[in-house]
Amino acid sequence: MEGAHAQASGMGGMRTAGDLVARMQMTRRMRLREAKQYVADKLGCTPRDLSDPTAMEQIRLEKGLGTLAATSSTHPDEPGMMEAKFNISKTLDIPINCVERFKARARL
Amino acid sequence: MEPRIPTRMGDGSLVEMTRSEIQADLEAGTQLAAKKAKVPELVQDELDHLLDIYASAARFTAVDIGDEVVLSNDGTGTKHIGNRVQDLQSYEALLGVDMVELWQIDYSYKAIKTNVAHEGQTMKIAQNLLTNPVQYGAMPDLGRYSKPDGPIPNWSELLPMGKIDEARRAQEEACEMLVEDIDFVADAMVAAGADGIDFDTTGAAGDADFLAGLTACRKLREKYPWLGIEIGMAAEFVLGMHGQLEFDGERLAGMWPKDQLRMAQQAGASIYGPAVNINTGRSTAWNIARAITFIKPAMEIAEIPVHVNVGMGVGAVPTCVYPPADATSRASKAFVEILKIDGY
Numbered sequence: 001m002e003g004a005h006a007q008a009s010g011m012g013g014m015r016t017a018g019d020l021v022a023r024m025q026m027t028r029r030m031r032l033r034e035a036k037q038y039v040a041d042k043l044g045c046t047p048r049d050l051s052d053p054t055a056m057e058q059i060r061l062e063k064g065l066g067t068l069a070a071t072s073s074t075h076p077d078e079p080g081m082m083e084a085k086f087n088i089s090k091t092l093d094i095p096i097n098c099v100e101r102f103k104a105r106a107r108l
Numbered sequence: 109m110e111p112r113i114p115t116r117m118g119d120g121s122l123v124e125m126t127r128s129e130i131q132a133d134l135e136a137g138t139q140l141a142a143k144k145a146k147v148p149e150l151v152q153d154e155l156d157h158l159l160d161i162y163a164s165a166a167r168f169t170a171v172d173i174g175d176e177v178v179l180s181n182d183g184t185g186t187k188h189i190g191n192r193v194q195d196l197q198s199y200e201a202l203l204g205v206d207m208v209e210l211w212q213i214d215y216s217y218k219a220i221k222t223n224v225a226h227e228g229q230t231m232k233i234a235q236n237l238l239t240n241p242v243q244y245g246a247m248p249d250l251g252r253y254s255k256p257d258g259p260i261p262n263w264s265e266l267l268p269m270g271k272i273d274e275a276r277r278a279q280e281e282a283c284e285m286l287v288e289d290i291d292f293v294a295d296a297m298v299a300a301g302a303d304g305i306d307f308d309t310t311g312a313a314g315d316a317d318f319l320a321g322l323t324a325c326r327k328l329r330e331k332y333p334w335l336g337i338e339i340g341m342a343a344e345f346v347l348g349m350h351g352q353l354e355f356d357g358e359r360l361a362g363m364w365p366k367d368q369l370r371m372a373q374q375a376g377a378s379i380y381g382p383a384v385n386i387n388t389g390r391s392t393a394w395n396i397a398r399a400i401t402f403i404k405p406a407m408e409i410a411e412i413p414v415h416v417n418v419g420m421g422v423g424a425v426p427t428c429v430y431p432p433a434d435a436t437s438r439a440s441k442a443f444v445e446i447l448k449i450d451g452y
Contacts, residue, residue, distance in 0.1 A: 001425065002205060004431070004433040005418065005437075007437070008168070008170045008171065008436070008441055009440045009452075010178075010204060010205065011177065011179065012206075013179070014200060014239055015204045016204075018176075018179070019239060019241060021178055022178045022207045022240075022241050022451075025379060026304050026335075026336025026379070027336065027378075029378045029379075029413070030413070032413060032448075032450035035413075035450075047174070048173070051173075081236060081237055082235075082236055088239075096303070097298065097334070098235040098303075
């Protein structure tokens with residue numbers, strides 16, 4: 001069922017910028033149009049690019065926002081999950097709870 | 109003779125209907141909802157659009173490129189793929205959902221309180237292994253506080269005996285306990301790194317259940333201004349099991365989605381999730397028209413994201429274990445294109 005929704009009208013999660021738009025809805029209570037525009041402005045792209053996996057792969061790599069490792073597409077020298085969330089927090093200018101706790105616990 | 113088109117009933121069974129029959133069901137669905145909730149019926153353009161979506165033999169349908177919405181995916185995972193964190197990872201990587209939710213099989217804040225440290229540890233591991241936002245979810249589930257499961261006299265037994273005051277007091281006491289438990293679990297999850305908290309199927313036990321969700325939400329918002337808080341509802345209508353409870357001076361019993369949303373906004377929720385239960389004996393066309401009619405007034409005043417519940421028995425997705433993709437994708441497209449929802 002989730003697969004059908006994801007294909008019919010989902011943003012695409014980490015394959016695109018769905019996780020970033022979701023963070024703006026959660027953290028700033030932004031409605032969809034505003035959240036998409038905010039993320040697009042921060043990334044320097046158009047709102048339509050945000051659900052385009054081809055466009056977003058390059059943008060995520062350039063900005064260190066994390067990419068999915070898939071079969072032959074691996075990026076071992078790129079940011080992993082927690083590292084990517086540090087960059088997402090900075091790029092979107094929002095606090096990410098686990099990043100703040102990581103900094104505090106690692107005495108950064 | 110008018111051709112017959114394959115379509116679905118609310119229980120998922122495949123039937124054939126003519127375009128005229130589907131159109132008649134759309135009209136009947138919106139008329140019934142409008143009468144029940146005292147809201148406007150869908151306008152002709154909206155009914156025509158729904159007819160285009162539902163009077164089609166296509167196996168799958170989708171929104172236009174660029175019109176995609178956020179998939180918050182309450183209750184993420186199958187619970188049977190590896191461990192729970194691997195389950196979340198598979199949904200992040202393979203399905204491309206936009207948020208994931210960590211949850212345990214006994215989906216109730218009262219139950220989680222007893223093993224919250226272990227749940228927190230799992231949240232911490234999940235945060236280290238996922239990039240997607242990870243929220244923690246469970247039901248408020250007020251009924252768990254009544255006897256024999258809990259310490260409070262059972263209001264469902266008191267009410268038929270005519271002990272109205274006692275039943276009301278019992279619900280008020282249970283409500284206070286529930287708010288404390290949600291707060292306790294949420295604090296632990298926030299300490300473990302959670303991005304958000306989900307109150308799933310809020311209002312399942314009626315107005316006291318809804319009040320507990322709203323009160324807990326406001327308490328958490330005051331402590332954590334950045335926290336994602338999702339209030340997902342159990343049904344289209346708040347049952348008045350108590351009947352007199354208020355939030356910010358407004359009676360909760362009898363609230364439909366528009367007023368539910370206003371309360372969620374006032375309480376500080378990040379996301380509101382309306383739920384409209386399905387009638388398994390009617391077509392999915394009838395059900396989608398009914399659901400959209402109930403929710404449309406909420407969309408017109410929404411200041412926060414609205415993620416409609418669209419799965420297995422709600423939001424015109426059939427009540428069955430394996431909802432057919434033709435019915436699921438039609439509901440998905442209909443909500444996005446007619447209501448301009450923010451997610452689901």
